[in-house]
Amino acid sequence: MDHVTPEGHPERVARLEHVLHALEGLDLHRVTAPMAAEDDLLRIHPKSYIEGLRAALPASGFAQIDGDTFLSPGSMEAAWRGAGAVVRAVDMVMAGDVANAFCALRPPGHHAEKETAMGFCLFGNAALAAKHALDHHGLSHVAVVDFDVHHGNGTQDLLWDEARALTITSQQMPLWPGSGRPDETGAYDNVLNLPLAPDTGGEEMRALYEAQVFPRLRAFKPELIVISAGFDAHRDDPLAALNWETGDFRWLTRQLCTLAAELCGGRVVSTLEGGYDLEALAQSTRAHVEELMEAGK
Ligand SMILES: [Zn+2]
Numbered sequence: 001m002d003h004v005t006p007e008g009h010p011e012r013v014a015r016l017e018h019v020l021h022a023l024e025g026l027d028l029h030r031v032t033a034p035m036a037a038e039d040d041l042l043r044i045h046p047k048s049y050i051e052g053l054r055a056a057l058p059a060s061g062f063a064q065i066d067g068d069t070f071l072s073p074g075s076m077e078a079a080w081r082g083a084g085a086v087v088r089a090v091d092m093v094m095a096g097d098v099a100n101a102f103c104a105l106r107p108p109g110h111h112a113e114k115e116t117a118m119g120f121c122l123f124g125n126a127a128l129a130a131k132h133a134l135d136h137h138g139l140s141h142v143a144v145v146d147f148d149v150h151h152g153n154g155t156q157d158l159l160w161d162e163a164r165a166l167t168i169t170s171q172q173m174p175l176w177p178g179s180g181r182p183d184e185t186g187a188y189d190n191v192l193n194l195p196l197a198p199d200t201g202g203e204e205m206r207a208l209y210e211a212q213v214f215p216r217l218r219a220f221k222p223e224l225i226v227i228s229a230g231f232d233a234h235r236d237d238p239l240a241a242l243n244w245e246t247g248d249f250r251w252l253t254r255q256l257c258t259l260a261a262e263l264c265g266g267r268v269v270s271t272l273e274g275g276y277d278l279e280a281l282a283q284s285t286r287a288h289v290e291e292l293m294e295a296g297k
Contacts, residue, residue, distance in 0.1 A: 001016055002075075003072060003074055003079070004074065005072070006062055006070060009070065010239060011106065011108070011120040011276070014278055015275065015281060016104065018278045018279075018281055018282040019104050019272065019281065019285045020104060021282065022283065022286040023285070023286060023289055026286075026289060026290070027293075028289070028293070029098055033081040033082065033084050034087075034088055035077070035084050036083035036084035036128075037087075040083060040128065041080075041083055041123060041128070043128060044124050045114060045115070046114065049115045053065075053071070053079075057073065058071060058073060065117050066119075068119065068120060069119065069120055069122075071122075075122070078105075078106065078107065079123050080123075081105070082103070082107065082109065082122075082123065082125055083109075083123045083125055085103040085125075086105075086125045086126070086128055086132070086226075086271050087129070089101035089103050089129065089269045090129050090136075090137070090224070090269055093268070094133065094137045098296065099266050099268075099296030099297075100267065100268035100269065100270070100295065100296050101268075101270065102229070102272075102288065102292055103269070103270065103271040103272060105271065107121055107122050108125075108148075108272065108274055109121050109123055109124050109128075109155075109228075110124065110126055110146055110148060110150075110155045110228045110230070110273050111150070112124045112154040113153065113154045113157040114157055114158060118154070119154075119176070119177060120274075121154060124155060125271045126144050126152070126155050126226050126273075127144070127154070127158035127159050129144075129226045129271065130142040130162070130165045130224075130226050131158075131159075131165075133224045134162070134165065139224060140164050140223070141164060141221055141222045141223050142165050142166075142222055142223065142226065143165070143224075143225050144159065144166070144167045144168065144169075144225075144226045144227075144228060145168050145169075145217075145227050145256060146167070146168065146169035146170070146171075146227075146228035146230070147169075147227070147228070147229065147230065147249075147252060148171070148229070148230020148231075148233070149175065149232040149237065149239070149240040149274065150176060150177065150230065150232065150239075150240070150274060151173075151177055151193070152167070152180075152228055152273075153177050153180065155167055155169065155228060156169065156179070156180075156184065156186070156191055156193075159186070159190070160187055160190075161186070161187040162190065163188040165190060166191075166216070166220045166222065167186065167191045168191075168192045168194070168213055168216065169192070169194065169228070170194040170205070170209075170213075171193075171196065172233070172242050173196065174198075175198075175240055175241075180193045181195065194208060196233075198241040198242070199242070199243055201243040201244065202244050202248035202251070205233075205242075205244060205252070206251060206252075209252065214259060217263065218262075218263065221263055221264075222264055223264045223267070224264055224267045224269065225256060225259070225260045225263075225264065227253075227256060227268060227269070227270035227271070228271060229271060229273060230272075230273030230274035230275055231274065231280060231281050231284040231285060231288075232273075232274040232275050232276055233248075234246070234275065234277060234281075236279070236280040237275065237276055237277045239274070239276050246283045246284045246287050249288055250287035250288070250290070250291055253287070253288045253292065254294075257294075257295030260295070266295060266296065268292065268295070270292065272285070
């Protein structure tokens with residue numbers, strides 16, 4: 001919450017306040033996110049990029065690093081703890097300390113490319129989770145499922161030539177950032193892009209995931225599923241025009257957890273991405289975490 005954005009910016013402190021408030025009362029095993037080690041970040045970003053961000057950090061006020069991405073004095077610690085969160089989550093899930101994990105963090109991560117911060121994102125958290133599981137824990141198959149309404153261009157960029165990772169991302173199209181066409185399939189046919197027309201509702205989403213996502217996951221046989229959990233496909237979200245409802249996020253989470261139980265001992269690490277209507281974000285996150293908890297029983 002020390003990552004502050006200018007007045008009127010949609011990716012704001014209040015988002016995390018609402019998420020944490022929505023999770024009150026749940027019997028969660030809570031862990032404070034540690035700072036990532038630089039070696040963790042170097043799995044996904046070059047040193048020059050990390051140092052560039054550090055150098056851009058303002059002593060007060062804001063530094064603008066692209067059209068809609070800002071740094072405040074607390075942003076680097078927030079981003080480093082966000083990256084540390086997914087690393088710790090993977091460690092805990094792989095050790096069997098917990099069945100699954102949700103990382104309540106901001107700034108989000110799935111738009112950050114190797115050398116480019118963009119779309120509110122600084123470090124590619126979901127890709128880092130996958131890389132950490134592959135390189136540190138020695139897994140050979142990790143899947144990333146990104147249901148944020150925007151294309152996970154950063155995750156796609158970071159895992160494009162990672163044959164051990166399958167990246168599946170659904171997104172409204174047309175919509176910023178504009179990428180995410182079906183013919184973007186990765187260096188090893190390891191990326192699946194699913195564009196959705198504006199106004200796509202929950203029933204169409206469910207049919208698409210049943211037809212294309214779940215069979216692809218079954219065929220890939222992941223040992224861990226990483227979820228880029230953005231809740232901006234909700235019908236109330238101000239930044240996009242899909243018509244999913246809270247129950248759709250609950251359904252999708254349940255399906256992914258069921259698949260994880262079938263394929264990889266239930267191992268799921270989910271990380272917060274977008275979601276800009278505070279009430280929809282809060283309710284959808286609550287539903288998402290409730291399903292994770294139910295699956296972990
Ligand atoms: Zn988004």
